[in-house]
Amino acid sequence: MNRIYTVDTVGKVGEEVLLKGWVNARRDMGKIAFFDLRDREGIIQVVGVPAELDEKSLAAMRDARLEYLLEIRGVVQARGAKQVNPVMPTGTVELLAKEISIITASEPMPFAVDSDTKVISEELRLKYRYLDLRSERMLKNLVLRDKVISFMRDFLHQDGFIEVETPYITKGTPEGAREFLIPSRIYPGQFYALPQSPQQFKQLLMVGGIEKYFQIARCFRDEDQRGDRQPEFTQLDLEMSFVEREDILALTEKMMIDMVKKVTPGKRIQTVPFPRLSYKEVMDKYGTDKPDLREDKDDPNLLAFAWIIDFPFFEKTDEGGWTFSHNPFSRPNPEHMEWLMKKKNIGEILTTQYDIVLNGYEAGGGSIRNHEPEALHKVFEVMGFDEEGIQKQFGHMLEAFKFGAPPHGGIAPGIDRIIMILANEPNIREVIAFPKTGDARDLMMGAPSEIPQKAIDEVHIKLK
Amino acid sequence: MNRIYTVDTVGKVGEEVLLKGWVNARRDMGKIAFFDLRDREGIIQVVGVPAELDEKSLAAMRDARLEYLLEIRGVVQARGAKQVNPVMPTGTVELLAKEISIITASEPMPFAVDSDTKVISEELRLKYRYLDLRSERMLKNLVLRDKVISFMRDFLHQDGFIEVETPYITKGTPEGAREFLIPSRIYPGQFYALPQSPQQFKQLLMVGGIEKYFQIARCFRDEDQRGDRQPEFTQLDLEMSFVEREDILALTEKMMIDMVKKVTPGKRIQTVPFPRLSYKEVMDKYGTDKPDLREDKDDPNLLAFAWIIDFPFFEKTDEGGWTFSHNPFSRPNPEHMEWLMKKKNIGEILTTQYDIVLNGYEAGGGSIRNHEPEALHKVFEVMGFDEEGIQKQFGHMLEAFKFGAPPHGGIAPGIDRIIMILANEPNIREVIAFPKTGDARDLMMGAPSEIPQKAIDEVHIKLK
Numbered sequence: 001m002n003r004i005y006t007v008d009t010v011g012k013v014g015e016e017v018l019l020k021g022w023v024n025a026r027r028d029m030g031k032i033a034f035f036d037l038r039d040r041e042g043i044i045q046v047v048g049v050p051a052e053l054d055e056k057s058l059a060a061m062r063d064a065r066l067e068y069l070l071e072i073r074g075v076v077q078a079r080g081a082k083q084v085n086p087v088m089p090t091g092t093v094e095l096l097a098k099e100i101s102i103i104t105a106s107e108p109m110p111f112a113v114d115s116d117t118k119v120i121s122e123e124l125r126l127k128y129r130y131l132d133l134r135s136e137r138m139l140k141n142l143v144l145r146d147k148v149i150s151f152m153r154d155f156l157h158q159d160g161f162i163e164v165e166t167p168y169i170t171k172g173t174p175e176g177a178r179e180f181l182i183p184s185r186i187y188p189g190q191f192y193a194l195p196q197s198p199q200q201f202k203q204l205l206m207v208g209g210i211e212k213y214f215q216i217a218r219c220f221r222d223e224d225q226r227g228d229r230q231p232e233f234t235q236l237d238l239e240m241s242f243v244e245r246e247d248i249l250a251l252t253e254k255m256m257i258d259m260v261k262k263v264t265p266g267k268r269i270q271t272v273p274f275p276r277l278s279y280k281e282v283m284d285k286y287g288t289d290k291p292d293l294r295e296d297k298d299d300p301n302l303l304a305f306a307w308i309i310d311f312p313f314f315e316k317t318d319e320g321g322w323t324f325s326h327n328p329f330s331r332p333n334p335e336h337m338e339w340l341m342k343k344k345n346i347g348e349i350l351t352t353q354y355d356i357v358l359n360g361y362e363a364g365g366g367s368i369r370n371h372e373p374e375a376l377h378k379v380f381e382v383m384g385f386d387e388e389g390i391q392k393q394f395g396h397m398l399e400a401f402k403f404g405a406p407p408h409g410g411i412a413p414g415i416d417r418i419i420m421i422l423a424n425e426p427n428i429r430e431v432i433a434f435p436k437t438g439d440a441r442d443l444m445m446g447a448p449s450e451i452p453q454k455a456i457d458e459v460h461i462k463l464k
Numbered sequence: 465m466n467r468i469y470t471v472d473t474v475g476k477v478g479e480e481v482l483l484k485g486w487v488n489a490r491r492d493m494g495k496i497a498f499f500d501l502r503d504r505e506g507i508i509q510v511v512g513v514p515a516e517l518d519e520k521s522l523a524a525m526r527d528a529r530l531e532y533l534l535e536i537r538g539v540v541q542a543r544g545a546k547q548v549n550p551v552m553p554t555g556t557v558e559l560l561a562k563e564i565s566i567i568t569a570s571e572p573m574p575f576a577v578d579s580d581t582k583v584i585s586e587e588l589r590l591k592y593r594y595l596d597l598r599s600e601r602m603l604k605n606l607v608l609r610d611k612v613i614s615f616m617r618d619f620l621h622q623d624g625f626i627e628v629e630t631p632y633i634t635k636g637t638p639e640g641a642r643e644f645l646i647p648s649r650i651y652p653g654q655f656y657a658l659p660q661s662p663q664q665f666k667q668l669l670m671v672g673g674i675e676k677y678f679q680i681a682r683c684f685r686d687e688d689q690r691g692d693r694q695p696e697f698t699q700l701d702l703e704m705s706f707v708e709r710e711d712i713l714a715l716t717e718k719m720m721i722d723m724v725k726k727v728t729p730g731k732r733i734q735t736v737p738f739p740r741l742s743y744k745e746v747m748d749k750y751g752t753d754k755p756d757l758r759e760d761k762d763d764p765n766l767l768a769f770a771w772i773i774d775f776p777f778f779e780k781t782d783e784g785g786w787t788f789s790h791n792p793f794s795r796p797n798p799e800h801m802e803w804l805m806k807k808k809n810i811g812e813i814l815t816t817q818y819d820i821v822l823n824g825y826e827a828g829g830g831s832i833r834n835h836e837p838e839a840l841h842k843v844f845e846v847m848g849f850d851e852e853g854i855q856k857q858f859g860h861m862l863e864a865f866k867f868g869a870p871p872h873g874g875i876a877p878g879i880d881r882i883i884m885i886l887a888n889e890p891n892i893r894e895v896i897a898f899p900k901t902g903d904a905r906d907l908m909m910g911a912p913s914e915i916p917q918k919a920i921d922e923v924h925i926k927l928k
Binding site: 003020022038039040067068069103104105106107109128129130131132133134139142143145146149150153157162163164165166167168169170171172178179180181182183184185186187188189190191192193194200201204205207208209210211212218220222231232234242371372396400402403404405406407432433434436439440441442444445446447448449450451455456457458459460461462463464 | 503595628644658673696868900910925
């Protein structure tokens with residue numbers, strides 16, 4: 001007999017079925033035992049009556065504790081009107097067990113998974129993440145995540161985008177964040193870095209004529225994990241050629257609206273089209289560039305998207321020089337290109353950068369890029385690089401743009417944050433299968449860890 | 465006027481259209497110029513006649529060299545019967561230019577991209593990969609790659625699989641290959657590693673009740689790049705609970721057959737169902753465990769899939785001990801479980817490992833896993849680990865399996881190799897957007913590279 005999922009018992013009253021699942025709860029009523037049996041698709045109540053079971057099944061029923069994995073053959077029966085559980089998808093039926101066997105036993109659980117694990121210490125949840133994932137909420141979050149990402153892929157494929165994988169082992173770039181380093185074994189004293197984003201690769205794909213690229217891309221930043229950060233996170237990275245700001249905003253806005261409609265139809269978007277606010281406006285009015293614009297902050301189904309535009313391109317460094325505020329590869333607003341070329345009014349140059357904010361979070365950002373090598377060169381000059389430094393760090397980009405580079409731009413919505421908000425979760429760890437702690441440890445695997453001296457020797461480094 | 469793609473001109477005879485693209489070829493016939501204009505979707509012949517063009521357009525036409533990016537407004541006209549080019553999708557039409565402007569100029573190209581770049585030195589192609597990707601073959605390969613991966617995702621989603629992202633910054637494991645190491649900044653003397661596969665995570669997802677998992681996963685191995693290897697590669701990683709070997713083989717086989725039918729319908733699978741050969745059989749007969757079973761090796765459209773089964777679990781190490789031949793987490797064949805538990809006849813124990821071979825390449829491998837902690841413990845004992853070593857390296861897995869772990873198994877087809885074969889390419893670099901050289905360098909980005917001393921100091925290491 002083929003095993004079916006618990007939810008598929010509904011409508012099979014009177015039929016014999018085979019279920020496999022975990023003991024989610026257990027109630028003994030004298031000689032009769034009631035189990036809640038849980039599989040990936042749901043839960044069903046199982047009734048074990050001694051008269052229906054042979055010795056072996058009775059022993060299994062007696063031994064089965066929480067999270068034992070059982071195989072149960074039984075007959076689906078309708079519950080009496082009073083026993084119907086209207087909040088349970090299988091609440092109209094129960095399974096009368098005919099044969100019970102233990103597939104795998106379980107040691108006593110470090111915490112219960114039959115209710116929301118949010119109340120459990122997070123350290124414990126992360127150490128036993130594989131048990132935490134058995135809880136309904138965590139499974140639902142993973143399923144939602146898959147649905148959101150699948151929606152984005154389908155949406156972009158239908159619009160002619162090509163998904164392209166870019167390298168995770170690459171060259172360090174001074175794009176802002178601190179990067180994770182990988183010492184090279186073949187080249188003593190040299191290092192690879194994990195990319196903080198596929199920024200340069202996606203721009204080079206535009207030079208390569210791909211025209212419409214996207215990737216569900218992992219990004220890596222070795223930053224102090226203050227607040228809700230992870231050493232690695234996922235973004236929908238996309239880039240298009242022959243576009244202006246309006247094209248990227250329209251595409252992204254349509255994608256978000258369609259996504260909400262399809263994946264979380266219970267949610268309501270407060271304002272469509274999304275409001276657009278300038279950086280100046282939003283700082284004056286809200287004192288932050290990620291304002292929470294919800295009119296009713298207690299409504300868990302309200303989504304307030306907005307665009308923030310017209311950011312300053314440069315900001316002062318502590319040393320009195322200039323650095324980029326968002327992305328050195330951005331193009332200034334058209335009316336300020338002349339200032340950039342003349343390196344004047346630096347602090348007043350606005351960039352084509354756009355951020356999308358959602359309920360007080362930055363949910364993504366992008367810009368139209370600076371595809372003219374002379375203009376990009378000016379940006380690096382403003383940032384204080386000398387010619388040698390520019391060539392060493394950015395020479396390959398400046399060179400690439402000399403071969404008929406198309407105008408291009410893109411955006412990179414943050415997948416973790418968007419799913420966190422759609423799932424009404426307070427942090428991104430709740431929507432990542434195997435997150436790290438706030439201080440970058442994997443408590444389940446035990447990373448980071450000491451490694452054999454031989455491995456350290458092989459990459460030509462010593463510990464300090 | 466909205467820009468259209470070159471291929472969309474067919475059927476628009478007499479209409480005025482706007483095209484954007486690169487000069488793929490140029491022929492001057494006295495005062496008349498013929499361009500081949502290329503965009504992502506194809507190529508069209510453009511005719512520039514002085515009488516139709518103003519001064520500015522004439523200047524643009526005169527200046528435009530190979531790979532200049534042009535914007536051309538013009539009228540689609542039918543070619544004369546003798547001028548029709550039957551091999552060109554737009555061969556029935558041409559564009560009579562009315563207005564030509566240069567979007568971006570190009571320096572002289574380091575190599576031509578209007579024909580197959582296979583004849584160009586690979587070093588040069590990799591340095592200017594963004595130009596190489598403009599060639600028809602390379603773009604086709606990227607598009608095929610996206611189609612194959614999309615097919616796999618759709619196929620598995622339809623079968624109830626959930627895609628889950630697993631970490632790329634994780635703990636080193638002695639699973640076989642040498643791993644890339646990442647020194648920790650927060651924990652001096654400790655390291656993360658890039659995963660050689662999501663093996664442990666996917667098994668932990670099974671313990672977590674996901675039941676059907678897959679992921680298009682990046683894998684990292686710091687191995688000498690002999691032959692056709694890359695430091696990072698992509699696999700379709702999948703795992704299922706409550707399955708036996710037959711289930712995984714049937715699923716994989718159906719996926720491959722449907723994929724070929726949908727994505728490369730011109731290909732023919734030599735034998736369905738795929739032949740199954742034991743390791744012993746195949747070694748005796750072919751002297752390799754990846755035999756090329758094609759009956760006609762000159763047929764570029766022939767695909768000969770086969771399964772290789774019944775591999776020995778262990779093999780002798782140079783030091784006279786035992787190590788696993790494929791995967792320590794595999795389950796022995798049922799009839800040899802007793803030998804494993806008694807640690808006898810080690811060399812004769814067969815594993816549930818299965819490899820799928822395709823045209824002489826290993827296209828994937830997997831196994832039913834050893835979900836019983838006592839049995840898995842025996843594997844590590846055979847491999848010579850003492851109790852402390854076992855706990856340190858594998859304690860988390862042994863512990864996880866104590867909480868009602870389901871029987872499970874999976875497979876991991878190699879995406880790069882499969883696409884390489886479907887694309888009739890000689891190596892996987894031809895189907896990876898930004899591959900590294902045989903000696904692990906990225907010639908375009910310049911990786912690996914020296915990095916500032918400050919960055920080295922921050923992760924508490926010194927160069928030797």
